[in-house]
Structures are given as C-alpha cells and as structure tokens.
Amino acid sequence: MGTSDRISALFQDATRHPIEFDDSSRFILLGDCHRGDNSGADDFAHNQGIFFFALQRYLDEGFAYFELGDGDELWENRYFADIRRAHSHVFWLMRNPAHADHRF
16 A cells, blocks of 8 residues: 555544634644754754743643644654654653643
8 A cells, every 4th residue: 555545544534523612722833843853954953942841831721732734854854763762752742731741
C-alpha cells in the first residue's frame, strides 16, 4: 500500500469529533515549529525551552492546543524517531495535557 493509499485510509477511518466552543473557550494555535533532531540545523532546538514553558503554562490555564502545520521538520530529517527522541518532553506534554503542571 502506497503513501497516498495509507493517508486516504486514515481519513476514511478517522472519527470526527466536532469542537464545541463558546465565549469562554480558550485556544492556543501555533504553527511552523519545525522540530528537528536537535542538531545544529534544528531551528526548534534553540527555542524548545521557551516553547515547553509557554505550552505548559497555557495548558495549566485551561487552553486547548492546536498545531496548525509544519510542526516536525520532515523535509530535513529522514526519520521521525530522531525528532521524537530529541524532543520527547514536548511530545509527552502534548500527549498528556492534564499533566501540564508536572515540571521538568
């Protein structure tokens, strides 16, 4: 199965959940993070502490996080595993927003 077929299958099987919101809803929308492998070419590496602290603070205050695109630098890094390993604390926080008050 090719990449296009796998992506199409994901979209067909995806569960759709509408996001309900009102005037009290709190969202943080970020994009173009460009997380890399923590090498010298990783633009995110220089700001990962600021990103982690800010995201942690937003989650602590009840915001919902939405990443709009270009989160991971897959053009420059062949394997996502390298990116995940380099920024595991960030991925942990995005996966576990209820634990945002845990400090690293």
